[in-house]
Amino acid sequence: MHADYVEVVDRAVHGGLPLGQIADLAIRLAASGNRLDLAQADTADIASTGGPTSLSTLLCPPMLVAIGRRVPKLGVPGRPAGGVDVLGTIPGYRTALDVVAAEQVLAMCNYVHIDAGASFAPADAALFRYRQQVGAQAVPDLAIASLLSKKIAVGVKRVGLEVRVADHGNFGSDFAEARQASRKFCDVARILGMDAVCVLTDASRPFQPFVGRGEALLAFKLVLDGEENDWLAEHLDVCTTMVSTIGGAVEVDRRAMSSAAIRNIEAQGGSERRFREYANEIARRHGRPLIAEAAGYVRYDLGKLRNAVIQAQGASAGYADDAGVILKVRAGDRVEPKEELLSVRCPEAARLTFEAALRSAIEIDATPTGSPAAMEFVHV
Template identity: 35%
Template sequence: MSGEFAAVDVIIAKRDGHALSDAQIDWVVDAYTRGVVADEQMSALAMAILLRGMTGAEIARWTAAMIASGERLDLSAVSRPTVDKHSTGGVGDKITLPLTPLVAACGVAVPQLSGRGLGHTGGTLDKLESIPGWRARLSNPEFVAQLRDIGAVICAAGEGLAPADRKLYALRDVTGTVEAIPLIASSIMSKKIAEGTGALVLDVKVGSGAFMKEVGAARELARTMVELGGAHGVRTVALLTDMSTPLGLTIGNAIEVAESVEVLAGGGPADVVELTLALAREMLDVAGVDADPAKTLESGAAMDSWRAMIRAQGGDPDAPLPGAKETEVLRASTDGVVAGLDAYGIGIAAWRLGAGRARKEDPVSAGAGVVLKVRPGDRVRAGDPLLELRTDEPARIPAARADAEAAIRIADAAPEPTPLLIDRIA
């Protein structure tokens, strides 16, 4: 490890707007991981980074130091090209579920390390855990073997992968520094690069239900991550996609799994199919594989791949999914056109029903969530169903209902349709 520094000097350097040296970055990330730098000192540094920013060279070095804090998976035993996808998270964003087996069925191996939900955005692992028997934790040898044999894995990141990130992520959450683009970019990319993938496609969400509300900030984050991937030899492409309206018609855990299976069976909502195919094309392109994902979806091969992936992790793809004990239908109070379905409001309603968690140790309900009966642009009459609230605890319904009502706007005229795909950054 290069040199010893005083943590306060590193904090002051960044506070005063200076670029940190490679040696300072290497030392502070390593020392924080080992407990030599205290939480309050790293909190001060994170705030200084949020306020002062970092150069591209600093972010690349910070990311390298995060990767170096743990192990790097070796996927050389996998004969197919490897490509992963990461979404910055949204409401009803179940795309990983149909996308991973679809891309695997096209001949590419997809090592998908996923997370759990926090707040209004759902976690991929929570959704899959609603399948009876399915397990999120795999050892590194199990992970590599499943990738080699089936070509598709969705699981939790092991403890040994970028431990500096896990520690810093928890700290950012409670110190108001989550929004720092250098820290978001290095957090995402350190884990993705450490998992050993050869290429990466990013789905950077923009809109009320996304972490990034503005296109400008989302574009800056996407560009930063694409550059980081390139600097570490991982070919990276980013799509900016709309998250002002929930994706698909379901927001919850088991209900999103059911909708994903519909997509794999050749049906499902048009927006979910559109985004799944758009990301699949990008993944195949960066992996250098010439295949048509639409034809693969149609052939049923992606469904076979899904079933094999679920079975390999102990799940029963034929088992009935959990349902909710209580349902309540929200109906239109007036005639008109659905002019808005605010993703954030609908996400909060699903969270209140038990589909999400407020703290990372909270449990989630597999059957809870919101089922949309309309989309923006649909004409409705008074009394028509707009959405259905599902929960195991009736006491959760009134607050969720208030959020859902506030999220729906009915007007006289149809809104201008917004494109799902906003931009591509490579």
């Protein structure tokens, strides 16, 4: 890591950065690699601050395309089920594209989804890894620069950001801290010539039940086919609201969304057949339940749940996808002994360790939980 970036991280951790310095850092990170030169003003994207169970970075891009936006999307891989991580599990899908290939994909289907690294924003990818190593991932000023550098690199003009508010969040552990960081994000975006909206969501409980790369891909297939369950449908409604905040209050056509998603998969080297085959294989591998050992109300520690999935996913090259879960019980619901909490997918050799880690992420007690916080919107 370059000494200048190490110094910036230290200042951000110990005192914070002025708006102008955050904007300058975003520009420098974007300038470290190639850029897409998109003069049109119809580009848009919805990013997130990270955290498990929300599928906004996977579901929102084809929705935006369906309402007439172009979506050049640059992400940092490494999450249990970030958008680029999920698409990268599709056999043949290419996430590492150069400028020419990215422009060709965008011209074909108005949507390209690639990872930061060798071609685009390599300094941001390196800085992200360094932040993880030194415990500076959840520093809002650095997260803002990182997020906006990727929008600069691919020419996004209209930016939505899902701010996932929880103890494990990168924009603060509660809504007061998240509002402050969200206002700063919008201020910096304005300095950089972008229109920005932040949507604050309660990430203290699961947004939907499919947790893991393959599981998120299965959820994606169910949504595209109109076969989502009620819990996933509620999350889809939240994602639709996010799209409306930056793309205009129009109804998203499900067929157009599905068409946009499949066209992108095919343009980036995958195929509809392989996408569906792999999603169906994930569903078939979910045959083992994790059972409640006591009666009471269910709580999830999503930080522990995320870590359990990451540790069980494997360390193979590319987008490792050895493990995941499908939740059967919502946070706050009451269960009885022997009731199924979730189903597990993992190699047999890792099952006992994975199940123990999952149990440590689930608490069942006699106290009912309250309702989740409502969404909030921050415009500047």
